[in-house]
Amino acid sequence: MNNISRKNFLNIVKMVLAATGLTALAAPIVAFFYPSNLQETPSEPVDAGPAENLPLNEAITVKFGRYPALIVNTPDGIKAYSSVCTHFACLVKWDKERGEIICPCHDAAFSPKDGSVLGGPAPSGLTVFNVEVKDGHIFVGGAS
Ligand code: FES
Numbered sequence: 001m002n003n004i005s006r007k008n009f010l011n012i013v014k015m016v017l018a019a020t021g022l023t024a025l026a027a028p029i030v031a032f033f034y035p036s037n038l039q040e041t042p043s044e045p046v047d048a049g050p051a052e053n054l055p056l057n058e059a060i061t062v063k064f065g066r067y068p069a070l071i072v073n074t075p076d077g078i079k080a081y082s083s084v085c086t087h088f089a090c091l092v093k094w095d096k097e098r099g100e101i102i103c104p105c106h107d108a109a110f111s112p113k114d115g116s117v118l119g120g121p122a123p124s125g126l127t128v129f130n131v132e133v134k135d136g137h138i139f140v141g142g143a144s
Helices: 006-033
Strands: 046-050 059-064 067-074 077-082 093-095 100-102 117-119 131-134 137-140
Touching (some): 046 067, 059 093
Antiparallel strands (some): 067 077
């Protein structure tokens, strides 16, 4: 540090700050032209694990493209929905006691049978995903 004058040290600090600022400005521009390859919704079915791990009236959340999917084992069968609330995009979750899919942000409630709105401010039901049990595994998405 003895070999660097105060003026040189301040010049180095200025260059580092300028480089940091330019990086902060450039990063969103680069991200716009080179978006991640993460698909909004996978085109192929996603293996959500063994069906035996999902007892009746229980739910699991699985990674499904850009956003998670909520899988609920209802008395009418296994159902799968987008976990994204249609109000302001909070992530919904299963409320076993209420027997409803709920959004913790503004208390919207959705039916586990078809994803329709049961209450709260959500303007429409949850996006429904195809779900199929094949070889003992739950598959979400893909063509029905
Ligand atoms: S974001 Fe879900 S109810 Fe508002």
